[in-house]
Amino acid sequence: MMNGSSPIGVIGFGVMGSSMALNLAKSGLPVLGYSRTASKVTALEHSGITLSSPDEIAQLCGVVLLSVSDGPAVQEILFGAYGIAPKLARGALIIDTTTNAPSEALSFATKCSELGLDLLDAPVTGGDVGARNATLTIMCGGPEETFQRALPFLNRIGKRVVLMGPSGSGQMMKAVNQVAVGLSIVAMTEALLLAERRGLNSAQVLEILQGGAAGSWALSNYAPRLMSGDLKPGFDAAHMLKDLKIALKEAAGHCSLPGTETTTELFEQLVTLHKGVGNHALIKAYKN
Amino acid sequence: MMNGSSPIGVIGFGVMGSSMALNLAKSGLPVLGYSRTASKVTALEHSGITLSSPDEIAQLCGVVLLSVSDGPAVQEILFGAYGIAPKLARGALIIDTTTNAPSEALSFATKCSELGLDLLDAPVTGGDVGARNATLTIMCGGPEETFQRALPFLNRIGKRVVLMGPSGSGQMMKAVNQVAVGLSIVAMTEALLLAERRGLNSAQVLEILQGGAAGSWALSNYAPRLMSGDLKPGFDAAHMLKDLKIALKEAAGHCSLPGTETTTELFEQLVTLHKGVGNHALIKAYKN
Numbered sequence: 048m049m050n051g052s053s054p055i056g057v058i059g060f061g062v063m064g065s066s067m068a069l070n071l072a073k074s075g076l077p078v079l080g081y082s083r084t085a086s087k088v089t090a091l092e093h094s095g096i097t098l099s100s101p102d103e104i105a106q107l108c109g110v111v112l113l114s115v116s117d118g119p120a121v122q123e124i125l126f127g128a129y130g131i132a133p134k135l136a137r138g139a140l141i142i143d144t145t146t147n148a149p150s151e152a153l154s155f156a157t158k159c160s161e162l163g164l165d166l167l168d169a170p171v172t173g174g175d176v177g178a179r180n181a182t183l184t185i186m187c188g189g190p191e192e193t194f195q196r197a198l199p200f201l202n203r204i205g206k207r208v209v210l211m212g213p214s215g216s217g218q219m220m221k222a223v224n225q226v227a228v229g230l231s232i233v234a235m236t237e238a239l240l241l242a243e244r245r246g247l248n249s250a251q252v253l254e255i256l257q258g259g260a261a262g263s264w265a266l267s268n269y270a271p272r273l274m275s276g277d278l279k280p281g282f283d284a285a286h287m288l289k290d291l292k293i294a295l296k297e298a299a300g301h302c303s304l305p306g307t308e309t310t311t312e313l314f315e316q317l318v319t320l321h322k323g324v325g326n327h328a329l330i331k332a333y334k335n
Numbered sequence: 336m337m338n339g340s341s342p343i344g345v346i347g348f349g350v351m352g353s354s355m356a357l358n359l360a361k362s363g364l365p366v367l368g369y370s371r372t373a374s375k376v377t378a379l380e381h382s383g384i385t386l387s388s389p390d391e392i393a394q395l396c397g398v399v400l401l402s403v404s405d406g407p408a409v410q411e412i413l414f415g416a417y418g419i420a421p422k423l424a425r426g427a428l429i430i431d432t433t434t435n436a437p438s439e440a441l442s443f444a445t446k447c448s449e450l451g452l453d454l455l456d457a458p459v460t461g462g463d464v465g466a467r468n469a470t471l472t473i474m475c476g477g478p479e480e481t482f483q484r485a486l487p488f489l490n491r492i493g494k495r496v497v498l499m500g501p502s503g504s505g506q507m508m509k510a511v512n513q514v515a516v517g518l519s520i521v522a523m524t525e526a527l528l529l530a531e532r533r534g535l536n537s538a539q540v541l542e543i544l545q546g547g548a549a550g551s552w553a554l555s556n557y558a559p560r561l562m563s564g565d566l567k568p569g570f571d572a573a574h575m576l577k578d579l580k581i582a583l584k585e586a587a588g589h590c591s592l593p594g595t596e597t598t599t600e601l602f603e604q605l606v607t608l609h610k611g612v613g614n615h616a617l618i619k620a621y622k623n
Contacts, residue, residue: 172543172547172548172549173546173547173548174547174548177547184543184546184547186543206546207542207543207546209539209542209543211535211536211539212534212535212536216535219530219533219535220530220535220539220540220543222529223526223527223529223530223533223535223540223544224526224543224544224547224548224549226522226525226526226529227522227523227525227526227544227549227551227554228522228547228548228549229522230518230519230521230522230525230526230594231518231519231522231548231549231551233518233522233594234514234515234516234517234518234519234521234522234594235515236594237514237515237518237592237594237595238511238512238514238515238518239511240590240592241510241511241514241582241585241586241589241590241592242507242508242511244586244589244590245507245511245585245589246500247499247500247504247507247508247511248499248500251497251499251508252508252511254495254497255460255472255474255495255497255508255512256511256512256515258461258472258494258495259460259461259462259465259472259512259516259552260460260461260462260512260516260519260552260553260556260570261460261512261515261516261519261552262551262552263515263519263550263551263552263553264547264548264549264550264551265548265551266515268548282548294529297529297533298529298532301529301532301533302528302529302532302621303621304525304528304529305597305600305601306518306521306522306524306525306594306597306598306601307525308597309593309594309596309597310594312593313593313594333590333591
């Protein structure tokens with residue numbers, strides 16, 4: 048079941064999971080997919096992805112990739128209502144691309160290990176564009192051997208795949224990454240807001256900001272969407288809030304992150320006011 | 336005196352002014368230079384820059400470029416102790432690359448206009464590297480005609496030269512830019528601090544942050560300096576603090592910028608604790 052032609056299971060077909068499943072299928076792997084919303088999988092059947100169930104995936108797949116919303120969702124799939132972990136064959140590999148707390152990742156890996164399973168925490172960055180183009184950065188935590196097993200699969204969905212350290216380290220790196228992303232969005236937002244309120248030309252402002260020491264991925268990728276009025280995720284603001292809260296929890300007792308605290312409060316306001324918007328819509332929290 | 340071979344005056348030979356003077360000289364213009372520290376000018380005499388005085392510059396130059404520390408320093412040079420404005424020939428052009436408050440820039444331009452002089456506010460971004468390589472972005476405020484007069488000179492020191500609007504608009508754009516730069520540095524700092532305190536490998540962390548949605552000019556240019564222990568400016572942290580205070584003052588009554596407020600407090604702490612460090616040394620404010 049662990050050879051090249053055995054199917055890989057994918058659970059979770061959001062923006063990121065769908066693109067990762069498509070790239071795995073495009074590379075020639077049979078993919079069994081499961082989403083609570085079956086239509087998200089059946090919409091991709093022409094691309095070689097077959098609608099399945101958690102039980103069938105547990106039975107047929109030696110490798111399962113998870114892309115769900117958060118730690119509790121992973122818990123439910125592995126050990127809760129769905130409970131695929133005890134049903135998987137010993138030696139199966141679980142690649143969890145979900146962003147969880149490092150402590151959750153460590154706990155999942157430990158419980159899997161007790162069942163004879165390998166689990167790699169492998170959260171990603173690079174956004175919807177990176178997921179579509181298989182150019183994601185994938186931050187891994189787990190034993191070297193588990194990383195090496197996962198690498199042939201991760202190389203089909205990402206461009207930069209790095210082992211950061213033991214289980215949980217991938218999630219810690221993701222928390223660090225989200226601190227920088229969140230604050231980059233605040234940088235973009237406050238600059239554009241001040242410019243707008245003081246009557247500068249937005250297109251000129253953006254060109255100048257991008258060309259100098261203020262330049263960032265956020266400015267180049269998010270600001271044009273924002274300025275065209277497109278607030279759709281991209282990356283959901285509610286997920287950003289979740290990730291920032293993980294980062295603050297991991298910082299507690301180790302360092303004070305006042306900028307991240309301010310950023311978290313701003314995303315809290317955004318998420319309270321607006322549902323289903325991307326993280327680049329933060330300016331809405333300033334304009335309430 | 337206003338033809339191609341008349342000398343251009345440069346007042347202020349800090350990191351930025353020295354490089355701008357050198358690039359003007361390299362392009363074939365005779366440059367008369369003045370700094371309170373004469374050695375900063377004489378060190379460049381082999382490059383075709385001649386040590387001069389404010390009075391001589393006022394007497395011989397149709398175009399004067401200022402690169403000093405702040406608005407009060409510009410006030411002193413133009414109308415105070417040095418008082419070159421009343422001594423310049425009517426029709427002379429003053430290009431002020433200093434970062435001042437927009438209200439100061441407008442006041443300087445108005446007073447110059449009363450003396451028959453043109454003043455363009457033309458603050459820059461792109462750092463020491465941009466100044467050296469003549470790749471600065473230059474944000475201009477003033478009448479279109481004044482901008483067109485200054486353009487042949489600005490094109491010798493910068494790559495992107497943009498007229499943002501009437502007098503003060505260049506400074507407003509600079510304030511907007513510094514909001515984004517300051518917060519980008521907070522983004523870099525808090526991400527690297529959390530990573531360090533939680534035991535991740537700094538080189539791996541930097542590679543990942545740069546490659547994804549967290550990527551920024553600050554990460555690419557400042558983080559390597561910081562990680563190598565080089566805290567020298569670049570751009571002086573005290574100037575960043577001054578610029579952020581200008582931005583907050585310009586925001587007052589127009590919008591609330593909580594991230595910029597936090598950033599300003601952090602730079603205030605840095606500047607109180609450490610003199611003469613670059614703005615990329617902000618992590619020192621977290622580690623006191």
